Structures are given as structure tokens and as C-alpha cells.
Amino acid sequence: MFGNRVEGLALTLPAAVFAAALFLLPVGILLSEAFRTPEGWSLSAYWDFFASPRNRTVFWRSITLAAEVAAASAVIGYAAAYAIVTLPPKARGRVFGLVILPLMISPVARTYAWLVILGRTGFVNQALVGLGILDSPLRILFSETAVFIGLLQLFLPLMVISLVSAMENMPKDAIPAARVLGANWAQVFARVILPLTREGLVIGGTLVFTGSLTAYITPAILGGSKVLMLETLLYQRVAVANDFVSASVIAMILIVASFSANLLLKRMASARRARA
Amino acid sequence: MSEFLSLEDLTLAYGGSVAVDRLNLGIRRGELIALLGPSGCGKTTTMRAIAGLLSPKSGTIRLDGRDVTRVAPSRREVGLVFQSYALFPHLTVFENVAFGLRLRKEGDLAAKVAAGLATVGLSDFADRAPAALSGGQQQRVALARSLVMNPKVLLLDEPLSNLDARLRLEMRLELQRVQRETGVTMIFVTHDQAEALALADRIVVMRDGKIEQVGSPEQIWTEPASGFVADFVGFETILPDPETGGALAWRPAAVTLGEGPHRGVIRGASFAGAHREYVLDTALGVVKAETPASVPPLAPGAEVAFDLPRARAVRLASA
Amino acid sequence: MNGRLAAWAVLGLVLTFLIGPFLIIIAAALSAGESLAFPPQGLSLKWVVKVFEIESFRASFGVSMFLAVFGTLAALALGVPAAYGLNRYRVPGAEAVRTIVSAPIIVPGIIVGLALLRYLVIPTGVGIGPALFLAHTALILPYAVRVVSASLENLRTDIEEAAVLLGCTRFGAFRRVVLPNIRGGVLAAFILGFVTSFNQVPVSLFLSGPGVRTLPVDMIAYMEINYDPSVAALSALLAFMSVAIVFAAEKFLGFSKYV
Numbered sequence: 067m068f069g070n071r072v073e074g075l076a077l078t079l080p081a082a083v084f085a086a087a088l089f090l091l092p093v094g095i096l097l098s099e100a101f102r103t104p105e106g107w108s109l110s111a112y113w114d115f116f117a118s119p120r121n122r123t124v125f126w127r128s129i130t131l132a133a134e135v136a137a138a139s140a141v142i143g144y145a146a147a148y149a150i151v152t153l154p155p156k157a158r159g160r161v162f163g164l165v166i167l168p169l170m171i172s173p174v175a176r177t178y179a180w181l182v183i184l185g186r187t188g189f190v191n192q193a194l195v196g197l198g199i200l201d202s203p204l205r206i207l208f209s210e211t212a213v214f215i216g217l218l219q220l221f222l223p224l225m226v227i228s229l230v231s232a233m234e235n236m237p238k239d240a241i242p243a244a245r246v247l248g249a250n251w252a253q254v255f256a257r258v259i260l261p262l263t264r265e266g267l268v269i270g271g272t273l274v275f276t277g278s279l280t281a282y283i284t285p286a287i288l289g290g291s292k293v294l295m296l297e298t299l300l301y302q303r304v305a306v307a308n309d310f311v312s313a314s315v316i317a318m319i320l321i322v323a324s325f326s327a328n329l330l331l332k333r334m335a336s337a338r339r340a341r342a
Numbered sequence: 343m344s345e346f347l348s349l350e351d352l353t354l355a356y357g358g359s360v361a362v363d364r365l366n367l368g369i370r371r372g373e374l375i376a377l378l379g380p381s382g383c384g385k386t387t388t389m390r391a392i393a394g395l396l397s398p399k400s401g402t403i404r405l406d407g408r409d410v411t412r413v414a415p416s417r418r419e420v421g422l423v424f425q426s427y428a429l430f431p432h433l434t435v436f437e438n439v440a441f442g443l444r445l446r447k448e449g450d451l452a453a454k455v456a457a458g459l460a461t462v463g464l465s466d467f468a469d470r471a472p473a474a475l476s477g478g479q480q481q482r483v484a485l486a487r488s489l490v491m492n493p494k495v496l497l498l499d500e501p502l503s504n505l506d507a508r509l510r511l512e513m514r515l516e517l518q519r520v521q522r523e524t525g526v527t528m529i530f531v532t533h534d535q536a537e538a539l540a541l542a543d544r545i546v547v548m549r550d551g552k553i554e555q556v557g558s559p560e561q562i563w564t565e566p567a568s569g570f571v572a573d574f575v576g577f578e579t580i581l582p583d584p585e586t587g588g589a590l591a592w593r594p595a596a597v598t599l600g601e602g603p604h605r606g607v608i609r610g611a612s613f614a615g616a617h618r619e620y621v622l623d624t625a626l627g628v629v630k631a632e633t634p635a636s637v638p639p640l641a642p643g644a645e646v647a648f649d650l651p652r653a654r655a656v657r658l659a660s661a
Numbered sequence: 662m663n664g665r666l667a668a669w670a671v672l673g674l675v676l677t678f679l680i681g682p683f684l685i686i687i688a689a690a691l692s693a694g695e696s697l698a699f700p701p702q703g704l705s706l707k708w709v710v711k712v713f714e715i716e717s718f719r720a721s722f723g724v725s726m727f728l729a730v731f732g733t734l735a736a737l738a739l740g741v742p743a744a745y746g747l748n749r750y751r752v753p754g755a756e757a758v759r760t761i762v763s764a765p766i767i768v769p770g771i772i773v774g775l776a777l778l779r780y781l782v783i784p785t786g787v788g789i790g791p792a793l794f795l796a797h798t799a800l801i802l803p804y805a806v807r808v809v810s811a812s813l814e815n816l817r818t819d820i821e822e823a824a825v826l827l828g829c830t831r832f833g834a835f836r837r838v839v840l841p842n843i844r845g846g847v848l849a850a851f852i853l854g855f856v857t858s859f860n861q862v863p864v865s866l867f868l869s870g871p872g873v874r875t876l877p878v879d880m881i882a883y884m885e886i887n888y889d890p891s892v893a894a895l896s897a898l899l900a901f902m903s904v905a906i907v908f909a910a911e912k913f914l915g916f917s918k919y920v
Contacts, residue, residue: 071751077742181884280769
């Protein structure tokens with residue numbers, strides 16, 4: 067009954083054509099912009115981009131920060147996920163709900179909260195000065211630390227979700243079995259938990275890394291022009307200098323990163339399906 | 343043409359490969375037909391083609407004097423009770439049965455649905471959700487949903503296979519009663535020869551997309567036309583017949599154990615209540631035999647004499 | 662028992678880190694003072710009231726609402742048929758269609774916004790408003806296709822055949838039998854699309870002009886100039902709105918099983 071190809075195409079083509087016209091085409095032209103020079107096609111825009119020390123700084127800062135956020139969320143994520151799966155089912159559902167709740171809230175609101183907390187008259191400084199630990203408020207905002215904190219709060223839930231579902235799929239008696247065999251906690255983690263949840267770690271890590279790498283709001287609000295990252299640099303190049311060539315190069319970097327991450331995730335998902 | 347439904351040179355492809363190959367079959371009005379065969383023999387594909395859910399590659403389907411080969415399923419006046427019942431989960435039992443009637447904008451809806459539910463003994467369940475019914479009850483709803491449409495042909499896909507043994511007998515009687523009362527032409531698909539024998543007026547045995555034999559249950563049971571059909575209805579020992587060049591087939595009960603010209607070794611024995619079943623390794627090949635339970639058992643590994651009496655064998659054109 | 666205690670301690674810290682900032686925002690929003698601070702200088706609702714008085718917030722809230730509602734509806738209008746076609750038919754090039762339709766998830770929003778500004782708005786003279794609408798529709802499309810596909814996969818196909826045999830056309834079978842049974846999935850897709858669109862910043866960053874600006878972009882612009890608690894009040898209100906929507910959705914349709 068569902069053999070009719072024409073009907074199938076009629077149903078799917080509008081969406082495909084729409085997405086192609088609004089995404090593939092304009093984005094493709096934008097990406098091609100860096101390769102087009104008055105003398106024909108060339109890679110010189112990429113050389114020029116990376117020749118600038120500021121651009122190199124932004125590039126490495128984005129990658130380093132994203133990696134740091136991913137690493138920190140992995141460490142915290144394992145502790146949190148393990149704590150969640152050991153809870154009784156009812157409490158587990160509630161705590162899990164609280165962990166993913168922030169994902170539904172506007173990232174602007176989530177980031178803005180840190181402005182209140184880390185600002186000169188913010189919570190942290192008031193506390194430090196009030197307790198006599200510091201004489202004058204610390205400058206935390208507009209630093210890499212502020213961006214790091216903001217990104218970690220934004221993306222930690224994704225890591226926790228991945229690790230919780232990986233741990234729920236772990237054989238129930240694996241940990242007690244290893245304990246009975248005399249393993250200490252470090253050994254249990256390295257020999258049992260880590261290998262059995264590696265997939266969840268990779269999935270969570272990829273989501274957090276690409277999320278941080280392609281973030282705009284957090285570096286814009288908490289980093290400002292002092293701590294530019296790739297997306298804020300892109301915005302600045304276009305808004306301030308009308309520099310579409312740099313924008314095109316940055317777009318390529320972001321798309322390649324995000325596309326390879328997606329490919330990795332898809333491969334992991336299909337490998338999992340093949341095993342199931 | 344006296345046939346009510348006829349399939350002429352019907353060829354069906356399914357997923358690129360030919361599932362049914364130039365099939366010819368005539369069915370009379372009011373008959374209860376079983377399409378019998380192992381999975382993959384093309385019986386379900388044939389049924390779907392009759393319903394119009396599958397377009398034939400070639401050939402003709404004629405129903406009540408009309409060529410319906412290219413007619414949309416919704417206009418064929420053919421009912422189908424799916425193996426999984428396919429009740430609409432979002433509708434009550436009443437609304438499931440009323441579904442087709444509403445589309446036809448028929449009057450007297452409530453009375454017709456009530457009559458349909460009464461036919462299958464579910465009058466008290468009209469307001470239930472399908473998920474709140476047992477498998478057997480769901481099947482009756484599906485049956486009522488098709489019957490109220492007064493289909494010219496009612497198709498049933500493995501109507502008994504999802505039911506437990508007790509319900510199976512009940513449903514068998516129910517289907518026969520419904521068929522008697524409504525006179526609807528019924529075709530059901532099954533892989534179970536016992537079901538086909540017990541229920542059908544005529545049985546169509548299919549194999550690899552072709553018809554192997556068509557006949558009454560008695561004919562199929564006593565005069566299988568081929569080794570395949572013979573094996574399917576329980577002639578478990580089939581040996582070539584040197585006299586005719588054809589083959590001979592015996593049911594286990596037709597094999598004499600304990601005396602005779604041949605010798606064999608008992609490889610397996612099992613007790614089946616009224617009788618004991620044996621598998622023998624012999625010079626002729628594997629022979630399956632049985633004895634009444636009252637006969638003392640034979641031990642596996644023992645050598646035993648046996649006979650394959652020609653008088654109790656059926657003759658086949660080929661093995 | 663020690664383990665249980667440690668587990669709660671870890672969760673306490675993590676939840677404080679994740680949820681705590683919102684509590685601080687709420688406190689800051691209720692401040693009676695003139696500038697952003699915590700702890701608040703006295704309690705009052707004046708900043709909450711002020712949010713509703715700021716003209717640009719009212720306008721941009723309208724824009725964001727419009728985009729979230731109608732962008733999601735448009736994405737569903739494209740996405741539901743596409744999901745149905747991909748799940749029920751053997752479509753030639755199905756894999757390519759799937760990839761193209763889900764591309765908007767892979768491409769960072771800021772690039773899409775920039776590309777549309779440069780190659781759609783500027784050359785063709787299409788307004789910022791329509792461009793925003795198209796961009797948001799495309800952004801939500803992958804979610805619509807994914808969530809609706811998931812509920813179609815859980816729906817048996819033989820009920821459509823049964824409906825056709827009882828007299829429905831193919832479209833009739835879809836409308837009477839498929840749609841009522843995937844209603845939960847479609848509603849979940851709507852909510853997910855709505856929240857995604859409403860919270861979206863990067864796509865809308867370049868696509869903003871006089872009178873057409875989404876609320877989150879407007880908030881960022883406002884906080885670059887002003888350092889008063891009105892954005893805190895607005896953030897708190899938005900957080901409440903999201904939480905209320907998701908909570909209601911979870912309560913009435915078990916939202917989380919679709920996402």
C-alpha cells in the first residue's frame with residue numbers, strides 16, 4: 067500500500083526543498099566566499115585568517131575552553147550520574163528532572179544569572195568583601211573563568227543525561243561484583259565503570275564540546291570583547307568591519323567541527339544498534 | 343462463469359522478488375476457503391492482493407462479475423480481519439465498529455453497530471477501549487467491524503494463531519456459525535493444517551507462490567496430490583515407488599512395528615498420550631511410526647522389525 | 662549509609678550550581694534598589710512591573726511569540742508530511758532527504774542568520790520579519806521531523822490499511838486514524854519547537870532591524886546599556902514560563918517520552 071513513490075516524494079520534497087533553499091544554498095554561498103578572490107579560487111583567506119595573532123588566540127581559546135568545559139563536565143557528570151542512579155526510583159526521577167530543567171530555560175536568562183553572581187556588586191564579591199577576605203571586589207566578569215563557569219552550567223546537564231543513561235544500561239551487579247573481588251573505588255572506576263560507560267562519555271563529551279565551541283550568548287555576555295570566542299569574533303568581524311571573508315572562514319571551522327561531531331555521534335548510535 | 347471470485351494468472355511481486363507466480367483460482371459464493379502453506383508460500387500476499395493492498399504485477403482479479411484488479415481497496419467491498427486485529431486504539435469498541443458505516447453515511451448506525459456486536463457476543467463492551475479487551479475479544483471486534491460493512495468477501499489473516507488452545511476451538515465454532523448465518527464468502531490464511539481441515543469447505547495448499555493442490559479437507563487428508571502436501575498433512579514417511587516410478591507415503595499409524603521384512607534402529611521415542619511415537623533409522627531412510635500406548639515401549643537403540651504395507655499407503659505421482 | 666550521604670552531597674552541590682543561579686535571579690528581580698545586586702536592597706515588585714512598561718520588550722515579546730507559534734506551526738506543516746513520507750513510503754533518496762531536513766541542527770544558528778541576511782534579505786529585498794520567520798521555521802523543522810517520526814514508528818501500520826478497507830481514502834486514513842494517534846507526538850514537537858524558537862538567539866542576531874527584534878536579542882542589547890534589575894525580572898518571568906510549559910506538558914502528556 068505504501069509503494070507509491072510519487073506520493074512519498076510529494077510528502078517529503080516540500081520539507082527537503084525548503085531546508086535546502088534556506089540552509090544549504092545560503093550557507094554554501096557563505097562558505098564559498100572565503101575561497102573567491104579577485105584572482106580566482108584560492109585558499110589565501112585561510113592563510114590570512116590564521117596569520118593574525120588575534121584570530122589564532124581566539125581559535126585556540128575556543129578549542130581550549132570547549133575542551134576544558136567538556137573535561138570538567140565529565141568529572142562532575144560522573145559523580146552526579148553515579149549519585150543519581152543509586153537513588154531510589156522516585157527520587158531519581160525528580161532529581162533527574164531538576165538536572166534537565168535548566169535546558170528548557172532561556173540561555174540568556176541562564177547566563178544573565180552569572181552577571182548577578184559574578185559582577186562587581188554581585189553575590190560572590192559581596193560575600194568575599196563582607197567576610198573581610200578581600201579589601202576590594204575581584205574582577206571575575208569578562209574573563210575566561212566567567213565564560214568557563216557559564217558554559218559549564220549551560221552544558222553540564224547534557225553530560226549528566228548521557229552518563230545516566232549509560233549507567234542505567236550497565237549490568238546491575240558489575241560494581242558489587244568488582245568490589246567483592248577486592249577492587250578499590252579507583253579500580254572499580256577505571257576497570258568497570260569507565261569501560262562500560264565509554265559510549266555515554268563520548269556522546270556527552272561531544273555534545274558539550276561542540277555546544278561550547280559554537281556558543282554565542284555566554285561568551286558575548288560573560289566574556290565581552292575581552293574574551294572573544296569564534297562566534298563572538300564572527301559577529302564582531304561582520305558587525306564592526308563588514309569582514310565577510312573572516313566570517314566565512316569561521317563559519318567553515320564551526321560547521322566542520324559540528325559536522326564531524328554529528329558524524330561521530332551517528333556512527334556510535336548505529337554501532338549500538340548493530341550490537342542490540 | 344459460476345465463480346464469485348476469480349484470480350486469473352495473478353502474478354505478485356513483493357520487495358522486488360516474485361511472491362506469487364501466475365496463480366489461477368476460482369471461489370464460489372458463500373464458500374469458506376483456507377489458503378494453507380508454510381510462511382513465505384505467498385498465501386498472505388495473495389490475500390493482500392484480493393483486498394487491494396497490493397497491486398498485482400499482472401493478471402486479473404474478478405469479484406462478482408466485475409474486474410476489480412485496479413479498483414481501490416476502499417471500493418472493493420472486501421473485508422479483512424488482520425492477524426493483529428488492527429483496531430483503532432483511539433476509538434471505543436462502538437466507534438471501531440461504526441467507523442466504516444459512518445464513512446458510508448449509513449442511517450440506523452446505532453442499531454447496525456449493536457447488531458454487529460451482538461453477532462460476536464460483545465454487546466456489553468461497546469464503550470470499552472480496545473486496549474481494555476483480551477486478544478480474543480479484540481479479534482471479535484475486528485470481525486464485527488468487517489461484518490457490519492456487508493463485504494462480498496471476508497478475508498481473515500491467521501485468525502486462530504494468536505489465541506490459546508481453548509479460545510481457538512471457541513473461535514473456530516464462532517467463525518463457522520457467523521459464516522452460516524451471514525452466508526458471507528470467507529477466505530482465511532493459515533499455516534496450520536489442523537485449522538484448515540477443521541474449518542474450511544475447500545483448502546488451497548500453496549508452496550513457493552504456486553498452488554500445490556485444491557480440494558475438500560477429505561481429499562487433502564486422504565489423497566494428497568504431491569509429496570509436499572502429503573508431508574504437510576502428516577504422511578511423514580515418503581519413499582520412492584520402484585513399481586510406478588512415483589512415490590508412496592505412509593502416516594506413522596500405517597507403519598507396522600515389531601514384524602515385517604525390514605529392520606531398523608530406534609533413534610528416538612516419545613510418549614504422546616494415546617500413542618507412542620518412534621523415529622527409526624533404516625536402510626530405506628528415516629521412518630516414522632507409532633504404536634498404541636497400550637503396547638509396551640521400545641527402547642531407543644533397539645533393533646526392530648517393521649513393515650510398510652502397500653495397502654495402507656497413498657500413491658503420489660512424485661516424491 | 663555513608664555512600665548515600667556522599668551521593669546527596671554531590672547532588673546538592675550540582676543542583677546548587679545548576680538551579681541556584683535562578684533563585685538568585687529571582688531574588689535580584691525583587692530588589693527595591695536601582696542597580697543589579699545580590700543580596701537585594703529591600704523587596705519590591707517594581708522591576709517586575711517595569712518589565713511590562715518597557716516598550717521595546719513588549720514589542721520584541723510579540724515578535725518572539727509570533728515566531729515561536731507560527732514558525733513552529735509552519736515547521737509542523739512541512740515536517741509532519743515529511744516524517745510520514747519517510748516512515749511509511751520507500752522514498753527514493755530518503756537518506757539525502759533526512760540529512761537535508763536535519764541540517765539546520767548541525768549548522769550553528771549564527772551562520773544561518775548571517776547567510777540569510779546576506780543572500781536573501783539584502784539581494785531580494787525580503788523584509789527582516791519574513792526572513793526571521795523562514796529561519797525559525799527551518800530551525801524547528803528537524804525537531805518536528807524527529808519527534809513526529811518517533812511517534813509514527815510506534816504506531817502500527819495495519820490500522821491504516823484497515824481504515825482504507827473500511828472506505829477511507831489514503832488521506833482520510835491519515836486524518837482519521839494516524840493523526841489522532843500521534844497527537845501526543847505532534848503536541849510534544851510543538852512544545853519543543855516553541856521553546857527552542859523562543860529561546861533562540863544566534864539565528865536572530867543578524868536578522869534584526871528597526872521594530873523587528875526577538876526578545877532574547879533585545880534583552881542582550883538592553884543589558885549592554887543598562888545595569889538595572891529589569892532584565893533579571895524578565896529572565897525570572899521567562900524561566901517561570903518555560904518551566905510552567907514543560908511541567909504542564911509533562912503532566913498532561915508525558916512530554917519526556919517524546920523528546
